[in-house]
Amino acid sequence: MLGEDKYFLGVDVGSVSTNIVLLRPDNTLKEALYLRTQGRPMQTIQEGIKLLRSKIGNSAEIMGVGTTGSARQLAATLLGADVVKNEITAHAVAASRVNPEVQTILEIGGQDSKIIILRDGVAADFAMNTVCAAGTGSFLDQQAARLGIPIEEFGPLALQAKHPVQIAGRCSVFAESDMIHKQQLGHSLSDILAGLCQAMVRNYLNNVGKNKDIRGPIFFQGGVAANPGIRKAFEVELGQPVIVPEHYDVMGALGAAYLAQEKVGMQVGMRSKFRGLHLGETQFEAKSFECSGCANHCEVVEIQQDGISLARWGDRCGKWSIASSTSVDNDSVEHKVKQLGA
Amino acid sequence: MKIGFPRALFYYDYFPFWAGFFHSLDIKVVTSPPTHRQIMEQGLKKVSDDTCLPLKILAGHIQALDKVDAIFLPRMVSVEADTYNCPKFLGIPESLFTAVPAGIPVLTVTLNWRKGRRQILKDLQVFGLQLGKGKADIQKAFTLGQEWQKQYQDSSGAGWDFEETIREIEKVTKGLTKPQMSTLTPSIPKVQDTTDRLRIALVGHSYLTHEAYGSQNLLGRLRKKAEVDLVQHVKQEEVDTNLLGLRKKLFWNHAKQIFGAGNKFVRDPKIDGVIYLSCFGCGTDSMVQELLARYAREQHKPYMMITLDEHSGEAGLVTRLEAFIDMVERRKVHEGYVSAYGECLDRDSNAL
Numbered sequence: 279m280l281g282e283d284k285y286f287l288g289v290d291v292g293s294v295s296t297n298i299v300l301l302r303p304d305n306t307l308k309e310a311l312y313l314r315t316q317g318r319p320m321q322t323i324q325e326g327i328k329l330l331r332s333k334i335g336n337s338a339e340i341m342g343v344g345t346t347g348s349a350r351q352l353a354a355t356l357l358g359a360d361v362v363k364n365e366i367t368a369h370a371v372a373a374s375r376v377n378p379e380v381q382t383i384l385e386i387g388g389q390d391s392k393i394i395i396l397r398d399g400v401a402a403d404f405a406m407n408t409v410c411a412a413g414t415g416s417f418l419d420q421q422a423a424r425l426g427i428p429i430e431e432f433g434p435l436a437l438q439a440k441h442p443v444q445i446a447g448r449c450s451v452f453a454e455s456d457m458i459h460k461q462q463l464g465h466s467l468s469d470i471l472a473g474l475c476q477a478m479v480r481n482y483l484n485n486v487g488k489n490k491d492i493r494g495p496i497f498f499q500g501g502v503a504a505n506p507g508i509r510k511a512f513e514v515e516l517g518q519p520v521i522v523p524e525h526y527d528v529m530g531a532l533g534a535a536y537l538a539q540e541k542v543g544m545q546v547g548m549r550s551k552f553r554g555l556h557l558g559e560t561q562f563e564a565k566s567f568e569c570s571g572c573a574n575h576c577e578v579v580e581i582q583q584d585g586i587s588l589a590r591w592g593d594r595c596g597k598w599s600i601a602s603s604t605s606v607d608n609d610s611v612e613h614k615v616k617q618l619g620a
Numbered sequence: 621m622k623i624g625f626p627r628a629l630f631y632y633d634y635f636p637f638w639a640g641f642f643h644s645l646d647i648k649v650v651t652s653p654p655t656h657r658q659i660m661e662q663g664l665k666k667v668s669d670d671t672c673l674p675l676k677i678l679a680g681h682i683q684a685l686d687k688v689d690a691i692f693l694p695r696m697v698s699v700e701a702d703t704y705n706c707p708k709f710l711g712i713p714e715s716l717f718t719a720v721p722a723g724i725p726v727l728t729v730t731l732n733w734r735k736g737r738r739q740i741l742k743d744l745q746v747f748g749l750q751l752g753k754g755k756a757d758i759q760k761a762f763t764l765g766q767e768w769q770k771q772y773q774d775s776s777g778a779g780w781d782f783e784e785t786i787r788e789i790e791k792v793t794k795g796l797t798k799p800q801m802s803t804l805t806p807s808i809p810k811v812q813d814t815t816d817r818l819r820i821a822l823v824g825h826s827y828l829t830h831e832a833y834g835s836q837n838l839l840g841r842l843r844k845k846a847e848v849d850l851v852q853h854v855k856q857e858e859v860d861t862n863l864l865g866l867r868k869k870l871f872w873n874h875a876k877q878i879f880g881a882g883n884k885f886v887r888d889p890k891i892d893g894v895i896y897l898s899c900f901g902c903g904t905d906s907m908v909q910e911l912l913a914r915y916a917r918e919q920h921k922p923y924m925m926i927t928l929d930e931h932s933g934e935a936g937l938v939t940r941l942e943a944f945i946d947m948v949e950r951r952k953v954h955e956g957y958v959s960a961y962g963e964c965l966d967r968d969s970n971a972l
Binding site: 348363364365366367398399400401402403404406408489572573574575576594 | 653656657658659833837913914917920922923924927935936938939940942943944946947950951954
């Protein structure tokens, strides 16, 4: 059938996971991938594309690409993105598309956590955690590893708790030493895990959720939403049901796909900048060097494909940044290229 | 004689006064270069780790001053009757002695407007003895310093760009030109009320908002996307009017300016959003920021606080900034949309 294999691609490259979704033009999800970034975003993106290609075949057409997450610029360079958006906008768009009534989004990812307040489907306020990563997925990962339990069992175990212990949640270093004390006293594992969930939620609401008017319906998304222990702790603390949407772990990527659809769909005849599904097979390389042009000694990163420079960034003055056509600041690209040529 | 003046902290608000003062005394003033990586790193090494970022930057600038006969570190206790500067200003110069390179003397003088003009003149005259200047010279220098300071403040009220003004002043201190700021036309025109672009107010201490390196060029990034209003652009009368609603007077000078201007921005319908730039460990901001955030919530004004520290990765800042601009933009579009049918027919297409 015509239009059968046309898709919008959404990619969210975060610190812990790289999520890729394929959205059909009728807004249903064709494919959702949740991959671990493991500190190698470029390889992970390529693997993801390979995986997609094996699933949908070569005849599929990508109509638009959106990238988000902390490595959105890198992903945009590699893929040739039509939209590059920050995580907050992407998450908000995804949630309000899934349920237009949503008023609050709690999002906890690998290295950051955020709260977004929506009113009438429009973001009215948001907050992100400060430099401290306490109360994010990485901390839970770390603690689960220390206790020798797979992260998947963390939540179900916490739900079995009868008397959750009180754990200091202000700082992850304190939380850890407090947990060890509680273990040595002989508290059960599930009580300690439940206590940790409560401490994390308290910390989140005190820091990120400070002074925010949290109203239902509440969406809980991001990787940590997989943990039913945290979800329950949120429900107890907020006194309201907390909804975990079906695709909670790829909401950022979903939002990016919607944004790509919005952008490409709005302009008639606009073609996607997508560089093709064969990307999985080409050779990407990242090089970095220290510029000695001034006292700042910026660390400049250069992305190369088969030896040809795609993009550079990391410099404060902009003399090295050949922004790719998908760059956010593409108004100044020409100017920079001229400067370099001179 | 050549005096080194670090380009940090008090530089951003009070340099014109000191520049005028020393110019009149025929003493050369050398400023350190704008902050760069090395200055920051040097600063971080040399001061107590639990002080604030601006003070650490100042410590770096002290070390960046070379070929000077002395380094000038005034103790600016108070610059206006009934107010104090932040306690960290009061601890200067002692708190920074560890950062001063060996062998370079530190010159200091206490400036305390709470004790009135006569006391200030007296203190400056004692200081003058160290410089080998008489009472009459100091009196003249004080007058010129105040003149320059006033010109500087008036020029920022008229929409002058900070960098432009300060460049003019520095030229004069180097003996290149005579001061004639009032005759020049401002190169960055005052924000037009009819602008189509977003108008974002950036509030916070001058030594953060104008500190391009430390703030990861927040002001520059913001200017690419919107017209930016700053605390310095608000006229003193407006600041004062907007302080009237407080139950208790703020006694920190900077905090007063920031809150008065911030409150004006929060209530001004032409301002689309307010960003508060602060740094870790700022005592006065911990009060003022919270207060302003509450006022902003009452007025439903988009508001965001950004806290700076020593990090050099810019991803966090860029994400927050982009998200804020997106939010303000989408909210503006949404609010401007009035459907003839009384309600949105297709609210999904305009999601967020």
